[in-house]
Amino acid sequence: MRSKPCPPSTPASKPLSPVNRPTLADVAKVAGVSKITASRALGNPTIVSEATRLKVQEAVAKTGYVPNLLAGGLKSARSRLVACLVPTISSGSAFILAVQSLTETLAASGYQVMLGQRGYGEQGEDALLDAVIGRRVDGIVLIGAMQTSSLRQRLRDTGIPVIEAWDMTRTPIDMLVGFSHEKIGAAVANYVHSKGYRKPTMIVAREPRSTARGHGFLKEARRLGYGDVPATRIDAPTRMRHGRQGAAELLRQHPDLDVIFCATDLVALGAITELHTQGKRVPDDIGIVGFGDLDFAVDAEPPLTTVQIDSIEIGRRAARMLVERIEGGPIADPVVDLGFTVMERASG
């Protein structure tokens, strides 16, 4: 850092000589042993003598040898690569943290992550799957349910260990770690009821997960004796402005509402902003409940009542279960519901 305001454009446009990387044979030659002994000294140190192990290590240091995982993978049929397939990497996606802990946990076990975005139509998904299968990944993490059932079937057929993370689905491909959006909706309905709100409403995003939460909320609200719950729909991915628009619209059509269940925390923040702008007090006039418990939720004014998901734990668990399955252990419980927590703060 502290670069000068105007860094000189060093035209480092060298043609890049393709560098002859040292191979195991080079290491073996330098160490004065056979290739296979060198291989064992590195991959299975316990079965070679102390002396050779040291010689080989020295030779590695001297030559700058880095094992070719392509060659190793070809023979051993293990790539030490795990595909992580996300809907799309947008900022503000709550699952980003899950990707972080997933990558970190896998790295600790010696696996790298190949990142794939599948939000580019079925054709793109198909091509992505080709790339994944073609690389002979050892496992696949699917974040957010994959809709197309032909692709789900294809995934199942590969025989590659798959773990779905984030959403609970009814018919998991193999393993699953996540939480139920429907249950969240129901839990929020109960929370709202317990706080004595009389006229609940919601802002729902046009996106399956938010829709599921809305559905759960609606169903439970009906059971609790609330009539129909007014809802307004907004586009995904959600933004603060959608919260402002949604709140304004609900307020116009249902001036008697007293609480809004928002699609996400960002939407909730927008709703609060809009209400403040219109001179309403939160939560005295209108309560607000969000979803996600993103890091700004606790610092909002008023602090946001919302639903917390432990994304980091989801990523970590997904990594652990996948590694266990890859390395042969049968999984005790292939479907894990990590649940959620309704975080009561000041906003609703």
Add this chain to the structure above:
Amino acid sequence: MRSKPCPPSTPASKPLSPVNRPTLADVAKVAGVSKITASRALGNPTIVSEATRLKVQEAVAKTGYVPNLLAGGLKSARSRLVACLVPTISSGSAFILAVQSLTETLAASGYQVMLGQRGYGEQGEDALLDAVIGRRVDGIVLIGAMQTSSLRQRLRDTGIPVIEAWDMTRTPIDMLVGFSHEKIGAAVANYVHSKGYRKPTMIVAREPRSTARGHGFLKEARRLGYGDVPATRIDAPTRMRHGRQGAAELLRQHPDLDVIFCATDLVALGAITELHTQGKRVPDDIGIVGFGDLDFAVDAEPPLTTVQIDSIEIGRRAARMLVERIEGGPIADPVVDLGFTVMERASG
């Protein structure tokens, strides 16, 4: 979606038969041609007869053949894999969008992204580099400057095309696309001056990029005749609460301040929240300037004056330049400064 509230835990704990994937030999047998003909029909269709091409395609469909990129890469020394090395994937990081467009653009050219986090100490970085080199990636995207110069040297020595994205650095490893944090600081100082503010202050994060912006701001402010610029330091990664705390502290120590340059948009949002809570008006009493132009900036109340970075373009350009270099073209301009825009809105 629309899963039942309580999805049945189907114990899908089958031991996973390792499935014999079809190889090119299988395809060749089914198609009644030799392996190499099948290979050509797929990789170089123009040089085989129409009839064989069709036979082979049919055989591929029948067998469900997916080429083994490990084997192909071993021979051709091309993995069609690009490593993307980020500091750490935290939510609210502005470069997430760059990763998105990078991944997308690379996918369109047939390259996949291997994701690596290097924020786990030098030892971790070293292991990460082993993984990257061992996989014989075709290129490396380094997001955010890599500090340790021994590692930079090692990276240079690999001969693998490298593009640094996000930060301008003084001595690029190879190619570079980004913007200058120092220049941003200076530009904001000039903006603040042009708006007639008299007592600028700033909230700086303990993190090299934010520090560089602060440094640029300070230097230019001095040149413009402002005295010393009071600054308060906050931890990274930045959160809204840091903005609240920082603003409160600055206000306590310098009640006469009239504008705050914040480390990030989230910090700016926190500062606004704190000021509102303390009964100050933004921008009438105190102006606020952020950094990042994250998607909520425009929807804040008041809309946030901030610095916009075109992260998507950074990712796209990085991908294009890298692919061009990988595929042999010499790069016209290996160092690209994409600049930034001071977005004037209502907050300052």
Add this chain to the structure above:
DNA sequence: TTGTAGGCGTTATCAT
């Protein structure tokens, strides 16, 4: 237009 032989760098198998 199609086919044969050999090698990429590693590890599994079987010997010593």
Add this chain to the structure above:
DNA sequence: ATGATAACGCCTACAA
């Protein structure tokens, strides 16, 4: 404890 040999699946080089 160490070694020779043969794959792994594909592609380049050369030949037909």
